[in-house]
Amino acid sequence: MKTVSIITVNYNQSYITEQLLASVYANNRYAATEIIVVDNASKDNPVPVWQVQYPDITFIRSETNLGFAGGNNLGVKEASGDYLFFVNNDTEFTQELVESLVAIMDENPGVGMVSPKIRYFDQPTVLQYAGFTNMNYYTMRNRCIGQFEVDNGQYNNNTGPTGYIHGAAMMVRRDAIVKAGLMAENFFLYYEEMDWNDHIKRAGYQVWLEPKALIYHKESVSVGRVSGLKEYFMNRNRLLFIRRNAPSALTIMIFYNYFIWVVTPRNIINYLRKGNKGFSALLLRAIWWNLTHDKNSTNLGYPLN
CATH class of the missing domain: 3.90.550.10 (Spore Coat Polysaccharide Biosynthesis Protein SpsA; Chain A)
Known part of the structure; x- marks a missing residue:
């Protein structure tokens, strides 16, 4: 057994x-x-x-x-x-x-x-x-x-x-x-x-x-359904996942363009419409982290305390 x-x-x-x-x-x-x-x-x-x-x-x-x-x-x-x-x-x-x-x-x-x-x-x-x-x-x-x-x-x-x-x-x-x-x-x-x-x-x-x-x-008990913590890591880690798992450098480049020119403006508009203060800055921080850190970096780029 x-x-x-x-x-x-x-x-x-x-x-x-x-x-x-x-x-x-x-x-x-x-x-x-x-x-x-x-x-x-x-x-x-x-x-x-x-x-x-x-x-x-x-x-x-x-x-x-x-x-x-x-x-x-x-x-x-x-x-x-x-x-x-x-x-x-x-x-x-x-x-x-x-x-x-x-x-x-x-x-x-x-x-x-x-x-x-x-x-x-x-x-x-x-x-x-x-x-x-x-x-x-x-x-x-x-x-x-x-x-x-x-x-x-x-x-x-x-x-x-x-x-x-x-x-x-x-x-x-x-x-x-x-x-x-x-x-x-x-x-x-x-x-x-x-x-x-x-x-x-x-x-x-x-x-x-x-x-x-x-x-x-029960879903999202610890983090909450809407939070800056969740928004930052969802965006940061979406990019990080592609960097670690996409089948080619070309795939990564295509995704980056899609994320920056399609996802980012759409998300910022949604943040403004819903009154999510500070979320646009967190999104940009998530992108910048991926542009400036190795895909295996342990620097989270977010203050946890």
Whole structure:
């Protein structure tokens, strides 16, 4: 029986994380499971209380905020599982979730990553994710399949390869991590799982969807639906992703022109229309970072404190 390490990262959302843990205990019946919670330098440190409340869970406290990738990578270093199941702390488990994903891994050794079907927690019949189309590297666009549709089982037979996993819930084969490496920590927030997805594909593995497995997602709890932090990293990392994964220098050049002459004016107009003060400057800062920093630079270009 293969072992599974469930890994999640908490950042100033201890109550949300406790709801996740309660859902894991209530629904997970896969015996060979360990749970790892990484606290990413939350202002209030909940780890001592958690260690008493949940003595069978591994808790790790980082004294600096390492971002999504860095926090999860800390969990990887402590994990013993054959399969590592990365879940956002704002998700909630359903029955057979882990078993269904493990079955995919067990039966298909060429699969390096697999995600379940995702529904919105506050609209429990509505889909957020039932797979992704492949990336258009010229525009850095792809489509989330099924998003905002009522789930009537229309994608339940789509088990198999997909363009991308979903970072809110992704099971990854340890061997794939060994070959492709850990998530790139210089993304800090957003696009790191898509970057990892491409690196694991290039390491020779497939990426699958298993729609018979289901998880619920509360979405954007830690960052918020609209914030300067989110806007900066979404733009910065969109450019960074292309720099790290586009198939050629020509592709990168075409994308840069598209981003500067199409995306940038459109976004600035939207910021002004919606009254998002300071967002235009953050967009320009995101572009400038990519023009002046190496694609592996650990300088985030954004004050986190």
